[in-house]
Amino acid sequence: MANNTPDKISKLPKGWGKLQARTAKALLNIEFSNLEAMIKSLDLEIDRLEAKLSKTNDEAEQALIIKESADRVAEVVARHVMRMRKKARALADESLEAELEELGIDPARTRTSASRADAAAAAAAGLSYASVWASTALSVILQTEEGQPKVRRSLENQDYRLERIAATETSRAFNDEHSRGVDSIADDESNKEKHWFPFIVKRWDAILDRKTCAICRDHDGDIVPLGINFSNDDTPGEVHPNCRCMSTLIPLPAFYTTEAA
């Protein structure tokens, strides 16, 4: 079986390309809308921080103000990442259901709950961004001898980090949920006799644009049997921070043709 499996499937069965494109677009929409909201919230925090900092020249006091600000930032980012991950998981459920429906498999048991994992990931993302926030603000303050603190420009330059968090967490949550759903169906006793999985493979789908890195571009279209890792043990969505890849279930064309005929 594995020997006959092609490495890539470039020609898609009818319907799959559309399904994948719709999912990729929805994934990007989650990422962008949350990123925008997150930046708006942090904009307000910059106003607040600059106003407070301008009232004192005492370094210790300024450090404390920055520390408090960083704590709020950690909360803001965590809240947005949490929302992002929830949406991405819901999308993964929806996408997997559509994929299974196309394959004629009962999608009833794909839903999983991973709120604890979401909370942990969100908190970690919030804390790591807050530490960048604090060190950036602090270094600007220490360099400013007189006059108004000018932290806005430096902090706004950190937006790419937020972008990275948004892309990484969205894609990671989607892929976590998707593969968990696939595993749960494969483990389901009622599916064991159906042997539905030998003719289904997972395909690496990269979002191809000028930001796509060489590794992800190379993996795009890779296919492996379920339960087997992609080459180099790479995982879609986790190749690097900002990875926007996802995996999709597809039927092997040979079987698909046989089924359809």
Ligand SMILES: [Zn+2]
């Ligand atoms: Zn990628």
